[in-house]
Amino acid sequence: MKYKETNDHSFLFGENYFIYKHREDQDALHLYLKSHPHSCTCPNCGVESRKLQSTYERILQDTPIHCKQTILHIRAYKYRCLNPNCERKVFMEELPFAKPSQVRTTALTSLILAVSMFLSNEGASKVLDQIGIKVSNDTIQRIYNRIEFIDNPDVEAVGIDDVAIRKGHHYATAIYDLEDHHLIALLEGRDSETLKVWLKGHNKIKLVTRDRATAYASAINEILPECVQVADRFHILQNLLDKLKDIFKNELPTEIFIKDGVILDEAPSKVEKKPSVAKLNQLHYDNTPPVNPDGTELIFDNKKRKLNSKQYIDHAEGRKKNKN
Template sequence: HRSNQLNIVIFALSLFFSDSALSLVLRQLGIMVSRESIRQLLSHIEIKDEPDIDAVGIDDVCLKKGQSYYAVIYDAHDHHLLALLDGRDGKELKKWLKNHPCIRTVARDRASAYASAVAEILPDCMQVADRFHLLLNLLERLRKILQEELPNTIFIQDEEILDHKPEKEYARVQYDRSVLESLHYDNTPPVDEQGQIIPYIDKSESRTTTRYLLRDEARKKKYQLVKEIRAVWKQDRHIKKKELEKRYHVSNMTLRKYLNMSEEEVEKLLEITPYKKRDTPVNSYLNIIYKMLRDHVKPSLIYAYIVYSGYEGSGRSLEHHIEAIEANNFGKTLSKSWNVKAQYPKTIEEIKRSDTLKFITITDKEKMKNTKVAMYYPKLKEKFPVIEKCETIWKSFHEIIIGKDPEKIDEFIEENKKTKSKGFIEGLKKDIAAVKNTISSPISSGFVEGGNDRYKLVKRMMFGRAGQMHLFEKAYAISIIMRTGIKASQLIENWLHEDGRIKRKEGILCDTF
């Protein structure tokens, strides 16, 4: 039997777990409650509509990105969730607004569907555009302007901006000394789990070359020839050796050798005869190479580690051995550029277009004072005049949008209506009333973004797949608890009373929850 206290505790915990996860957690505590029972508790949340609400914030959120979207509405005063409406085309929003005629202020982003819905249902309502989205819209426009005028990467040599892309140089891949010091391999023979030495092919010549492939084919032909001669000799004891010599084009000495071989010697004909290994500087590192390749270490790092370990031989010889051991024992063929990296000369400095835009729009430029952009910014503005134009547009709009004079936005529009930012300007003109309200109104959409963060937390960690209403109930309960100070127990207090569950004195509800 679940007591009132236990129901309240389960309900409170269900707001911060998915139903399935909470069921498993409670099971470990000896409380057997199914996820369906937990879901039923959530359905008893008392959701209060507020028809007299006078200020709200509206935005859209997704259940599954690119597929399912909701319109979300928050109270502008205490910022708790009011509604989660299906779709973001404004249809459901219109129905909701009709039931809340007292609304006088709406904070929203730049979505035209919401603007149209509010204007249609509540024409006297003041709409406030979001400052963040206004600045984001201008940022996107400036990014497109710079894309037309600036290359993705700006190259500087001898403190001068180059007009062309420099040629890259090719050099062996380099690793930090700390990376090489972290590796510990010795040249002892590799062993398996039972401690047995692992034989491997350590020749510098790859088994995939034409030379080896031809010899492999010759070994197979010889093996078949020997097997056939021995089979004929065994089956027909009356056949003479002269006939076999003539039939198979072999000498008497060779024929006698084939016939006198044991079965083990015949099978060994398929084995590769190892060539005599020349004494080279690489020989002292072959076991290391094999063990590192077995451990899936990058071949370029193996090369660097061997050199770091004291190898003084030919670099190409070392590369050739790494390639051969990889191909002969692990069946992998390395690319021609596995140990080289294309890079610009050290005298070349690079500045990304995105970093330039970041420097233009950042408010506290001291944070980027040690960057290459800050160092060469005067030269960049001289080389690309569009940078200074973008900087001027951004500064003037930023000052207006965080200022207190909404009439300055008209001056900004007039000054920039013929510039490359005219697309952004046209958007401001269409939404001019909401933009001016952004400057003059004390209400902004900051609380909407905070509410969206809470919604995302619920969706990703505590929701599951129980449907829109279940998602709303969880998000609503959490926002009420966090923004109004109401306890979780108070959200289902009426249900407990109506069901006759509370029979003790007032105060039975757990103070903690």
């Protein structure tokens, strides 16, 4: 089979972008991207345009390659809007892998959030640095601060569950859309009062999956009495396991004795094992030195302690001081 080298990088950044150069130094890998001329939509009026105005450059940090910081140098286009009534005459090309004004790609931001979700900001910053991502703990916090939960007052099916902000101390109520499972609200606390206030603004809800908390059930019954409440699979399985544990505690004895694969009706008698006297009598120990296969005596290098060395003298004096 003959192999042919390919220069197609469309699977990395899309068919409209190609890599024309790369450079590697001690600290980072630099990839230089160019945009193909293609039609773009004006963000103001939505009219498509292929009329090029000029080019502009963006520098983004991308997900690392071989644990090395990867920097993208992108040469993209500015387009002229073809709508004479549009206030924006020139608009910049939007990149599919990075939002406007971002200094990181969307994939890198997602990776940072995925790692920092299970660590502190400082810990996540140090771990990410080891795999080639340069981001400070303050930057991670700013990424979290920009996250918005888009509420939908017309949602008809939601899931409700409590989440621990700080386990044992601070809890919240998470509400997510059952259609695509994205979070639409995060309420303070896990009592019924905050949930009631939220439910009053979402009277189109017909189905709720929830945990076993009675506070959530009472709030839903009071505000949306016709709403169908369903226990989610996790809590149904949890209920089943709890019930099985109770059955096992009541039905099974505290101790079960098994011998040769058979369950015994009563505890077996204890048998004290004693060593074989005959085998002990066969053993004989003396001071006969060991010998080599050729019959010569096996000499061991016996390294004795040098009690007159400075180390042992210092230890002895220290023990005397501590005793006094």
